[in-house]
Amino acid sequence: MSEGIDGEFTAFVNERGNVLLRVAYALAGNQHGAEDLLQNALAKAYARWPRIRGDAEPYVRRILYHDQVSGWRLRSRRPEVPVAVLPDRAGEHDRGHDVDLRLLLRDALLALPPRQRAVLTLRYLEDLSVEQTAELLGCRVGTVASQASKALSRLRQLVPALDGHVTEEVR
Template identity: 50%
Template sequence: MDAEGHERFRDFVENRSSALLKTAVLLSGGDRHAAEDLLQNALIKAAGRWQRIDEPEAYVRQVLYRQQVSRWRLKWRRRELTVAEPPESTGGADASAATDLRIVMRGALARLTARQRAVLVLRYFEDLPEADVARILGCSVGTVRSTAHRSLARLRTLAPELSALGAPDADRSPSRDFSPVEARP
């Protein structure tokens, strides 16, 4: 890699590593150490091909997803989540509710299978269309749809408290959704 390419790579890492790390943390089920390893390996692969990469962020994200899929295939034992420091505290009831929601969500995501977690992260955190998720994971759009549906159902089963944490207040007006609803006897 020439000096200009080296400088562009350094700028890319400085500017985008925090966003990429967030994605890696979600993909690894909340294990920050595994996420850091995942991101570091993806950046090493990107550095080796830097001169031939047209869209660096898309390339690194795809490497992240594919490496995580490879890790799932190894079927490692699930490890206990350890953290070096307690979660940050901003104070107030709203901050505590947001922290509770993050903890519950992280625990629920960790109990999903790796494929289910990847589909949810790509569809709802990364906000990618189903076709892009299918291309990244190497499966059909129908598989993405059915996996997303089953994953959300499993999340609701594993963590029913998520609906309580995200429930609207009683003083809010009801929804104005007039879409057709199937009537069951």
């Protein structure tokens, strides 16, 4: 590839790389997995850069979502380990409570099926509409709505402390 294309690609990565890494982290659930996921997506994008450079970010995001869902399908799911009692929580006024809640939420998100996790990431982290999410995932609007509803319900079961924070609105 020519120097101009390399420069454009490098500028794109420098400008949007951190945002894309946050999306990859939300999908992968850990830093190393996110870095691998983003690196693979950027490698695929680089190979097609002359065709996509005007619309690169949506293309890379689509690669991230599709690669992560494909990876979930290929790996056997980690079994859920039920516990009789949730760990003690810090007081409501303590900032440690927020950290505890975030960790519980992260673990609960990791326990969701791949499609539900992808739907929640697109809808609530990426703030996409139901229609945009359906288009990106290649499914129907009703599928997105039902997967979001099931995922939110499951999150409420796994993390009861979220009860006041998670709403039913999925459209």
